[in-house]
Amino acid sequence: xxxxxxxxxxxxxxxxxxxxxxxxxxxxxxxxxxxxxxxxxxxxxxxxxxxxxxxxxxxxxxxxxxxxxxxxxxxxxxxxxxxxxxxxxxxxxxxxxxxxxxxxxxxxxxxxxxxxxxxxxxxxxxxxxxxxxxxxxxxxxxxxxxxxxxxxxxxxxxxxxxxxxxxxxxxxxxxxxxxxxxxxxxxxxxxxxxxxxxxxxxxxxxxxxxxxxxxxxxxxxxxxxxxxxxxxxxxxxxxxxxxxxxxxxxxxxxxxxxxxxxxxxxxxxxxxxxxxxxxxxxxxxxxxxxxxxxxxxxxxxxxxxxxxxxxxxxxxxxxxxxxxxxxxxxxxxxxxxxxxx
Ligand code: SF4
Numbered sequence: 001x002x003x004x005x006x007x008x009x010x011x012x013x014x015x016x017x018x019x020x021x022x023x024x025x026x027x028x029x030x031x032x033x034x035x036x037x038x039x040x041x042x043x044x045x046x047x048x049x050x051x052x053x054x055x056x057x058x059x060x061x062x063x064x065x066x067x068x069x070x071x072x073x074x075x076x077x078x079x080x081x082x083x084x085x086x087x088x089x090x091x092x093x094x095x096x097x098x099x100x101x102x103x104x105x106x107x108x109x110x111x112x113x114x115x116x117x118x119x120x121x122x123x124x125x126x127x128x129x130x131x132x133x134x135x136x137x138x139x140x141x142x143x144x145x146x147x148x149x150x151x152x153x154x155x156x157x158x159x160x161x162x163x164x165x166x167x168x169x170x171x172x173x174x175x176x177x178x179x180x181x182x183x184x185x186x187x188x189x190x191x192x193x194x195x196x197x198x199x200x201x202x203x204x205x206x207x208x209x210x211x212x213x214x215x216x217x218x219x220x221x222x223x224x225x226x227x228x229x230x231x232x233x234x235x236x237x238x239x240x241x242x243x244x245x246x247x248x249x250x251x252x253x254x255x256x257x258x259x260x261x262x263x264x265x266x267x268x269x270x271x272x273x274x275x276x277x278x279x280x281x282x283x284x285x286x287x288x289x290x291x292x293x294x295x296x297x298x299x300x301x302x303x304x305x306x307x308x309x310x311x312x313x314x315x316x317x318x319x320x321x322x323x324x325x326x327x328x329x330x331x332x333x334x335x336x337x338x339x340x341x
Pocket of ligand 1: 066067068069070073074075076077113114115116149
């Protein structure tokens with residue numbers, strides 16, 4: 001057992017938070033001892049979350065035709081010049097997606113729109129979906145989430161009063177690396193929306209996309225910004241699935257061990273926060289997908305992604321059962337216990 005991993009991990013189990021220097025040292029130690037790090041991440045996860053796994057599904061309410069230039073994104077008009085403008089899903093299709101999600105045991109359905117910010121129609125559509133899902137016998141217990149881009153205070157208030165429980169708005173990477181992958185809006189724009197979401201009383205889902213050419217220092221800075229400034233209720237961890245038409249289409253994939261190390265470092269950095277493995281799980285982890293929970297994850301997306309397919313949901317449910325984990329009830333949406341900090 002590597003004591004330079006075990007010692008800080010025991011301090012985390014005792015309620016301490018690690019600083020940047022300690023997290024950097026953990027990364028260095030994990031290079032030769034990744035499985036020691038996973039062991040401790042698993043223990044910290046178990047101490048805070050027992051054997052519960054949270055599942056989320058997403059549905060694209062509006063797809064493509066985005067004027068922003070996020071270099072990884074297949075929905076950016078810059079990656080698909082000449083493509084038709086955004087395509088919308090009808091209310092019936094969103095309710096059908098909610099029923100499917102509920103049948104799979106997902107606690108949440110996220111309606112995800114392309115674009116910099118929602119229009120009045122986008123907000124109206126999400127409010128109508130909330131109403132329809134609340135009155136649907138199969139889907140009524142689902143928590144509804146939305147990811148519509150930058151929000152104003154009145155828009156956030158409207159979503160909250162319509163019944164949206166949680167809002168997703170990611171930082172994606174560190175402040176330092178962000179301008180290398182997005183130029184049409186700023187890191188502060190993203191932080192502002194995160195603050196608007198929290199002020200409106202919505203839960204905040206705010207996370208990361210790895211594999212953008214970032215360094216370990218970028219990853220640690222992102223973890224500390226999330227933990228110490230943004231304080232999300234859920235942190236989604238996405239791993240780049242390169243799409244050929246995008247500027248990052250030729251990016252080198254992260255190895256499974258590097259991905260598991262990232263999850264574990266985030267677990268040690270923010271011991272009581274829910275970590276949800278989202279995009280890029282299947283394509284990057286392949287046979288090692290089941291390790292995410294022992295690396296410290298507490299949930300994953302189930303079903304398809306926005307522009308790529310996930311594996312059949314029954315395989316994920318079988319994996320969770322085989323690991324001895326239980327899918328959490330949809331009502332178990334407790335907020336992060338920041339008191340544990
Ligand atoms: S704002 Fe969203 S939809 Fe638009 S390019 Fe960026 S990630 Fe893609």
